[in-house]
Amino acid sequence: MTTIIKNGTIVTADRTYKADVKVENGVIAEIGQNLSGGEELDATGCYVMPGGIDPHVHLEMPFMGTYSSDDFESGTRAALAGGTTMVVDFCLPNPEQSLLEALQRWDNKSTRANCDYSFHMAITWWGEQVFNEMEDITKRGINTFKHFMAYKGALMVNDDEMFASFRRCAELGALPLVHAENGDVVADLQAKLLAEGNDGPEGHAYSRPPQVEGEATNRAIMIADMAGVPVYIVHTSCEDAHEAIRRARMAGKRVYGEPLIQHLTLDESEYFDKDWDHAARRVMSPPFRNKQHQDSLWNGLSSGSLSVVATDHCAFTTEQKRNGVGDFTQIPNGTGGLEDRMPMLWTHGVNTGRLTMNEFVAVTSTNIAKILNVYPRKGAILEGADADIVVWDPYKEKTISADSQQSAIDYNVFEGKHVKGLPRFTLTRGKVAVHDGEVRTEEGHGQFVERPPNNPVNTALSTWKELTAPRKIERTGIPASGV
Numbered sequence: 001m002t003t004i005i006k007n008g009t010i011v012t013a014d015r016t017y018k019a020d021v022k023v024e025n026g027v028i029a030e031i032g033q034n035l036s037g038g039e040e041l042d043a044t045g046c047y048v049m050p051g052g053i054d055p056h057v058h059l060e061m062p063f064m065g066t067y068s069s070d071d072f073e074s075g076t077r078a079a080l081a082g083g084t085t086m087v088v089d090f091c092l093p094n095p096e097q098s099l100l101e102a103l104q105r106w107d108n109k110s111t112r113a114n115c116d117y118s119f120h121m122a123i124t125w126w127g128e129q130v131f132n133e134m135e136d137i138t139k140r141g142i143n144t145f146k147h148f149m150a151y152k153g154a155l156m157v158n159d160d161e162m163f164a165s166f167r168r169c170a171e172l173g174a175l176p177l178v179h180a181e182n183g184d185v186v187a188d189l190q191a192k193l194l195a196e197g198n199d200g201p202e203g204h205a206y207s208r209p210p211q212v213e214g215e216a217t218n219r220a221i222m223i224a225d226m227a228g229v230p231v232y233i234v235h236t237s238c239e240d241a242h243e244a245i246r247r248a249r250m251a252g253k254r255v256y257g258e259p260l261i262q263h264l265t266l267d268e269s270e271y272f273d274k275d276w277d278h279a280a281r282r283v284m285s286p287p288f289r290n291k292q293h294q295d296s297l298w299n300g301l302s303s304g305s306l307s308v309v310a311t312d313h314c315a316f317t318t319e320q321k322r323n324g325v326g327d328f329t330q331i332p333n334g335t336g337g338l339e340d341r342m343p344m345l346w347t348h349g350v351n352t353g354r355l356t357m358n359e360f361v362a363v364t365s366t367n368i369a370k371i372l373n374v375y376p377r378k379g380a381i382l383e384g385a386d387a388d389i390v391v392w393d394p395y396k397e398k399t400i401s402a403d404s405q406q407s408a409i410d411y412n413v414f415e416g417k418h419v420k421g422l423p424r425f426t427l428t429r430g431k432v433a434v435h436d437g438e439v440r441t442e443e444g445h446g447q448f449v450e451r452p453p454n455n456p457v458n459t460a461l462s463t464w465k466e467l468t469a470p471r472k473i474e475r476t477g478i479p480a481s482g483v
Ligand SMILES: NC(=O)NCCC(=O)O
Pocket: 058, 179, 283, 284, 285, 286, 312, 314, 333, 334, 335
């Protein structure tokens, strides 16, 4: 099956130029002028870009006594509708559960995916078995391990466990990911707020001020530095965390920060809405912040101190959110965003001049492909790369509405937002999944993407750490012991 994308302008992380793209057997076969010989997709007036990669989603996630409502079918359908062609979900072992056994469950769930996907493995407990199985997991093509510094009594790990796991990551050439919030402080603040009768959704935001994130981000970075491993901080939401990342990068540490489209475009006033449902639907961790924090995140993207824009798509229905009526700590944490990430970032980033088109491609696709060690198979418009492509129409507009979304939930946190810039076509390994705005996904088309360890950044850091490691001083003429 041959497809030619005709008359478009190719936009990659580092170049913008006019050319046609020939797709054969799921990969980019040729890039050139006046290509012909297959089904043609008209890209006149459009930008031909690498499909988005969302490295942070939770599909059918078991969490807070329920499951997030988008599964691998609806979640990846939403992704493709918005121009995202690969997602990375988090495999979460139960306490004491084998990592391999947990992975089997995630393998079963993901067979319905419409686009390619991969997994991060969460380290939810620590012991010899976990230490050993981390190697098996990397052999299965998973080179990232997630650590939660929050969710005390559930997913949270302590500093000693995190340090041990980070050191294991360093040995295996893997990358630790961190949810950086001080879980002990959050738990105390939650209890205090509830005791004072502050039980509404705004209590969620009050219990997770920027300081809990700034402190934990700095701690994770320093622990990673001592373990000799790069570190990736998920859902960076505030200046306090960004500042820690920026400072570390300036000091030569290998640290990545990942803001979410929600934190870039929605603010804390959502929690002060008089409508309980409105506020609760927006409960996620970390919570939305004020405009100063938003500016900091945008500046981080344009200056390069923040690397990736994700969604942390973890969608709960209104009914599920109502588990927390009378106690905000029981509101399932999470919001959706998979379908809206690319159009919202284009509208608020490229159309406003905060980002160039090339920066847009970098932060939605290419940077994370490199970090995950799948570049240039993913994240590139190059001959030989997978044909995960979005043909982006910068003039196509819509108003976001739950009524027309792919996600399974009954609302959208971006409801009523107007976006300009949408996919005309989305291709997932050559298959046209969005055709002139019409969704034509194929359940089960998605494949697991293996990600080898030993990213060049890991190797460089290990080399440097070995070169600069403390060494015993060999001495002659050591004086006799005083005893
Ligand atoms: N972010 C959030 O509130 N829910 C999903 C789980 C997580 O990433 O912390």
